[in-house]
Amino acid sequence: MYSSLLMVQVPKDHVREAFVEAAGAAFAELGYPGTSMAVVARRAGSSIGNLYKYFPSKDALFQAVVPPELVAELERLTRARMRALGAATDVRELDASARYHTLAGELLDYCFERRAAVVIVLSRAEGTPYASFAESFVQKLVRWALDYADAAYPHLAAAVDLRWVLQKVYSGFISSLADALRRYPDEPQARAAIALLTAHHQGGLKHLFQTAGDSPHEREPSHTETPSVPDPAPSPRAGSARPSAAGAGATGSRARQPDRGGRTRRRR
Structure with a gap:
């Protein structure tokens, strides 16, 4: 993936950047504990000795990857x-x-x-x-x-x-x-x-x-808010919602049950 790094052929900044790129890929794939300086040097196509000329430690290399x-x-x-x-x-x-x-x-x-x-x-x-x-x-x-x-x-x-x-x-x-x-x-x-x-x-x-707002909640304690909670606004009919700033999705309506007279009433 990375070309061989020869100090006599590649400008210093390019060599350093190749080490940083190889280290970033290794840290992202293997994690910090699983990445050694030898792994980074190998991925960059260079030697570990050359890597240490640019970065004295793995921590210094990590700081270059994640400023x-x-x-x-x-x-x-x-x-x-x-x-x-x-x-x-x-x-x-x-x-x-x-x-x-x-x-x-x-x-x-x-x-x-x-x-x-x-x-x-x-x-x-x-x-x-x-x-x-x-x-x-x-x-x-x-x-x-x-x-x-x-x-x-x-x-x-x-x-x-x-x-x-x-x-x-x-x-x-x-x-x-x-x-x-x-x-x-x-x-x-x-x-x-x-x-x-x-x-x-x-x-x-x-x-x-x-x-x-349609379901009962245990109100989160607060030192600033008043004890009362406003009644929730009625929810839209099912299927009426459109994709929004918060996202796209349909809202559900509350179940209805017949009362004793056979009429439909809303479950509270």
């Missing part, structure tokens, strides 16, 4: 994209020039430009300073999603069980995103897979937000 500013920028772009939704409930109704679409494109481009590093911090960070990043990122995504839901679904109550479900949803999405980036070397294929994954994810979120 400290990467995770901060990943979080910033993600947060900006979610904020750009505002209270929109159907992403198809946003103008093509809407800031949301611009930021979504920037975020995806950033992930592809730094594909190996993103895979590492999201799914292969064991043994590194970013070992807890994915879990922390999920918690932030949950908080940002609830901020969005406050505006887009005002009937929604931030219940303990809803937060737990969102944690599971975002944990699965982050893991699947990293897997798609790792599984498909061809960028168009990877983008297509991520588009399908995102559509599925957003559809599930919309259905969740639209129906969460």
Whole structure:
């Protein structure tokens, strides 16, 4: 995969970049503990002695692959994209020039430009300073999603069980995103897979937000909110929902039962 590196033939910067590229691929595939300097040198088509001329340790090599500013920028772009939704409930109704679409494109481009590093911090960070990043990122995504839901679904109550479900949803999405980036070397294929994954994810979120207010919840304790909880807004008819900022999905209607007079009444 990597051409042989000869110091007399390849400029120094190119040699260094080849080592960084080989290390990124190895860290993303094998993890930090499973990657040795010898593995990186072999993948780069060079010698371990030559590798040590550029990087005195595996830790120094890792920092070149995953610079400290990467995770901060990943979080910033993600947060900006979610904020750009505002209270929109159907992403198809946003103008093509809407800031949301611009930021979504920037975020995806950033992930592809730094594909190996993103895979590492999201799914292969064991043994590194970013070992807890994915879990922390999920918690932030949950908080940002609830901020969005406050505006887009005002009937929604931030219940303990809803937060737990969102944690599971975002944990699965982050893991699947990293897997798609790792599984498909061809960028168009990877983008297509991520588009399908995102559509599925957003559809599930919309259905969740639209129906969460219809079920009894144990309200999450808060020191600032008032004890009373607004009555949830009635849910739309089944099949009436459209793909939205939160995703595409149909909402369910409550079951109806005949009363004693034979008329149909709604189950509470």
